[in-house]
Amino acid sequence: MTEGKSEITPIELFFEIERGDFVRAGEASSKIKKKLLRLGFTGSTIRCAAIATYEAEMNIVIHSLGGSLKVKIYPEKVVLVAKDEGPGIPDVALAMKEGFSTAPEQVREMGFGAGMGLPNMRNCADEFEIESREDVGTTVTMVLYKGG
Amino acid sequence: MTLLEVKELLRADSYTECDLSNCEVKAACGADLLSDVLAFTKEQVLLLTGLVHPQVIRTAEMLDLAGIVFVRGKVPSPEMIELAEKKEIPILSTSYPMFKSCGLLYASGVDGDICD
Ligand SMILES: Nc1ncnc2c1ncn2[C@@H]1O[C@H](COP(=O)(O)OP(=O)(O)O)[C@@H](O)[C@H]1O
Ligand SMILES: [Mg+2]
Numbered sequence: 528m529t530e531g532k533s534e535i536t537p538i539e540l541f542f543e544i545e546r547g548d549f550v551r552a553g554e555a556s557s558k559i560k561k562k563l564l565r566l567g568f569t570g571s572t573i574r575c576a577a578i579a580t581y582e583a584e585m586n587i588v589i590h591s592l593g594g595s596l597k598v599k600i601y602p603e604k605v606v607l608v609a610k611d612e613g614p615g616i617p618d619v620a621l622a623m624k625e626g627f628s629t630a631p632e633q634v635r636e637m638g639f640g641a642g643m644g645l646p647n648m649r650n651c652a653d654e655f656e657i658e659s660r661e662d663v664g665t666t667v668t669m670v671l672y673k674g675g
Numbered sequence: 676m677t678l679l680e681v682k683e684l685l686r687a688d689s690y691t692e693c694d695l696s697n698c699e700v701k702a703a704c705g706a707d708l709l710s711d712v713l714a715f716t717k718e719q720v721l722l723l724t725g726l727v728h729p730q731v732i733r734t735a736e737m738l739d740l741a742g743i744v745f746v747r748g749k750v751p752s753p754e755m756i757e758l759a760e761k762k763e764i765p766i767l768s769t770s771y772p773m774f775k776s777c778g779l780l781y782a783s784g785v786d787g788d789i790c791d
Contacts, residue, residue, distance in 0.1 A: 550754075553733030557762070560737070570718075577737040578713055585730075638726045641710035650714075 537599040537606075538566070544587040544594050544611075549637070552588045555596045556580040559607075566600060572671055575651040576605055579669050582644040583609035589634050591665065607652075607669045616659040623649070623657070676700050676785055678742055678765055681721065684779050685769040687744060690756050693765040700741045702786040705777045709734045716740070717791045723776050729755050736762040746773045 540562060542555035560577040568576075580596060587594040587609060594611025616622045623645050630640025645667075649655040652669035659665040679695035681687070689695060703721040706712050709730065712722060718739035724731060727749045735743050742765035745751060750768050751759070759766045769776055781787060 550729055553730065553737070557733070557736060574718065574737075574739065581733065581737045582713065637728055637730060638707055638709035638712075638724075639730070641708055643710040643714045647710075647714045 535601060537601045538562075540598040540600070542596045544584055544596055544609075546588060546591055546593045548588055552584055553581055556584055559596075559598050562598075563600070563605065568605070569674060572605070572673055572675070576607065576671055579648045579651040579671070580607055580609070582648050583607070583667055583669075585639060586644055586667075587611050589630055589639065594664070603673050604675075605671045605673075607671070609665075609667045609669075611664045611666075613662055613664045615661040615663055616657075616665055617661055619657055619659050622659075676780075676783060678721075678767070680783075681742075681744070681780065681785075682767055684783060685744065685767070685771055685776055687767040687769040690751055690766045690768065691759050691764070693742075693763065695765060698741055698765055700785060702789050703777070703780050704787070704789045705746075705773050713738065716789050720789045721780075721785070723773060723780075725749060725773060727751060727755070729758050731755075732758050732762060732764055732766070735764045740764070742766065744769060744776065746771060746776050 556577055559580050563573045591611035592613050597608040599606040621627055625646045626642040628640045628642035634640040653672045653675045654670035656668045677696050678698035700721045705723040707725050719741045721741045723744045723746055725746055745768040748770040
């Protein structure tokens with residue numbers, strides 16, 4: 528150990544999310560939810576995390592070539608990072624608008640693709656950041672504070 | 676109203692092992708748009724839907740919904756039943772269509788106020 532502030536090591540969870548996997552989609556969010564419950568997080572934080580990660584998972588399944596969900600759990604906050612390998616979002620501001628969706632018909636028939644996912648994620652999280660580059664990928668970072 | 680009373684009112688079949696008399700339903704929503712449900716529904720709400728696929732159960736799990744009623748005679752697949760059991764989400768199926776199912780519940784005092 529070096530001198531200075533000792534950083535608390537967060538509990539980390541990592542899940543690979545496959546494109547087009549409509550059966551297992553949601554399993555990562557489910558595990559995250561259970562973990563937060565066991566660690567003593569409160570109802571509203573857990574619910575927000577579950578909704579945000581589920582929307583993120585669905586976006587990777589529906590819109591991306593595949594990616595991952597990474598969670599870092601600190602005593603006072605949860606950091607959620609959804610990252611994929613492309614194709615990226617050409618116009619992020621447009622994608623963030625409620626109602627904007629490029630979801631295919633098959634996805635709409637399932638009850639998704641109303642263009643509410645990203646806005647819902649932003650509403651759920653205390654901090655929200657989206658970064659996307661065409662042909663590279665999209666990274667959504669969300670922070671939820673305990674009791675926030 | 677309990678889920679058991681919902682089951683009787685809608686002449687529904689139950690597909691999970693849950694003790695329905697122990698599940699209290701205060702409010703319900705009828706929706707075929709899961710995106711909407713995910714954006715606007717508080718916990719312990721009963722979802723009535725014509726959609727039948729595993730993600731309906733996942734949605735209910737994330738939101739801590741009271742249960743799911745499949746309307747218009749839609750029947751869950753064995754995989755869905757297994758998933759619902761695992762996630763402890765009660766599922767019912769009624770032959771009544773959406774409007775009638777919602778109307779019966781509403782007339783019996785189930786609230787339509789589903790937002791936080
Ligand atoms: N991970 C992603 N990769 C590529 N495009 C995405 C991704 N996430 C969202 N998008 C784009 O942003 C749009 C809006 O996303 P969202 O608000 O979640 O609505 P929906 O998923 O219902 O379409 C999507 O339709 C898609 O065009
Ligand atoms: Mg989405």
